[in-house]
Amino acid sequence: MKRLFTLLLALNALPGTAAVFNVVVPEKSAVNFVARQMNVPMEGGFRKFSAQISFDPAKPESGKAQIEIDLSSIDAGSTEVNDEVKGKAWFNIRDYPSAKFASSAVKSLGGNRYQASGKMTIKGRTHDVVAPFNAKVEGNTLLIDGGIPILRLQYGIGDGAWADTATVADEVQVRFHLSLIASPPAKK
Amino acid sequence: MNQAASYTRTAVALHWLTALAIVCAFPLGLYMSDLPLSPRKLQLYSYHKWIGIVVLLLAVVRLLWRGTHRPPPLPAGMPRWQEIAARLMHHGLYLLLLAVPLSGWLRSSALGIQVVWFGLIPLPDLIGVDKQLGQLLKEVHESLTTTLLVLVLIHTAAALQHHFFARDATLVRMLPFLKPKS
DSSP states (O other): OHHHHHHHHHHHHSTTOOOOBOEEOGGGOEEEEEEEETTEEEEEEESOEEEEEEBOTTOGGGOEEEEEEEGGGEEOSSHHHHHHHHSTTTTOTTTOOEEEEEEEEEEEEETTEEEEEEEEEETTEEEEEEEEEEEEEETTEEEEEEEEEEEGGGGTOSOGGGGOTTTBOSEEEEEEEEEEEOOOOOOO | OOGGGSOOHHHHHHHHHHHHHHHHHHHHHHHHTTSOSSHHHHHHHHHHHHHHHHHHHHHHHHHHHHHHSOOOOOOTTOOHHHHHHHHHHHHHHHHHHHHHHHHHHHHHHHTTOOOEETTTEEOOOSSOOOHHHHHHHHHHHHHHHHHHHHHHHHHHHHHHIIIIISOOSTTTTTSGGGSOOO
C-alpha cells in the first residue's frame, strides 16, 4: 500500500502524466461565441451548460466529451437581441431547448494541442465538427481552451430574412474554456 | 472679385461633402432607430456609423485646413451683431461636427458594438462596455444632433438671407457656380 502511494505521488509529480481529469468546475468554465454582423465581431455566451468530459493529456485518444448547452441562457449583448435569437427564425428554443456536442475521437496535434472531432446537434440537425483545443495542467486543474467553427445556416440558425450572410456571417466561432479536476480515486 | 474674397476650392469641397454626409446620416439615424430588429436595421446602423466617421474625419481635415488658410473676410458693412453671430455659429458648427459623431462612436463602444468602417477597417473602441453609460450616450447623441440640426437651419437661413436680401457674395463664395458671369 505504501509503495503504491509513493508510486502515485511520483506519477503526480511528472508533468503531463497526471490522472484522468473528469470533473468540470462550472464556475470556472465558460461557453462563448463570436458572430459577425456587418463584419462587426459580436461576442456572446451561454450562462448554463453541462459538460461530461474525461481527458488525460497523456492518453488523448481515450478522451471523451459531451456538452449540452441550455440555449435559453444565451446572452447575445442586449435583451432585444436575446429575445430575437430565442425565437423561431433563430434557435427556436421552444422546440429545441438545447444544443449538444458529442465527441467521437480525440487526437494529439503535438505539444499541448489536441483536436476533438464529433457531432454537433442544434435545432434538430446534426453535423460533423472539428474542435481544436489546448490543454494544460495547472496545479490540480486541467485547463482546456478551444473553439468549434460552425456554419449557422447548416443548422437553420437565422432563417428567412436573416439568412442573408452579407449582414450576419454564416461562420460563428463557438469558444469553450473548461476547468477540470480529477475525481477522487475510486475505491478498489 | 479677387482671390481673397472666395474660399479655396478645398474649403468649398470640404463644406459640401460635410453637408452631403449630414443630409444622408441625419434622416438615416432618425429612421433606423425605430425599426424592429432586422437585417435592414443592422445594415442601416452600420451605414449611419460609416457616414458619421466620414463627418468626423472631414471635420478634422477642415479644422486643419482652416488653421492654415485664412477664410475670406465677412462682407463689408455687416452689422456688428451679425459678425459676432457668424463667428459663434461657425465655432458651434465645428464643435458639433466633432461632438455628434464622437458621441455616436462612444455610444457604440459603450454598447459593445465596435465600429468597422465600411465593413473593412475596425476602429478602436473608445470606452469599455457599460450599458447604462451607453443609454446615457444615446440621449447625448440625440441632443447634440438636435442642436446641430437647429444650427444648420439657422446657418442655411442666414446664407439665404445674405444672398436674397442683403444681396452680398456670402453664399456665392461657397457656391461658386452661382457666380454671375462677368
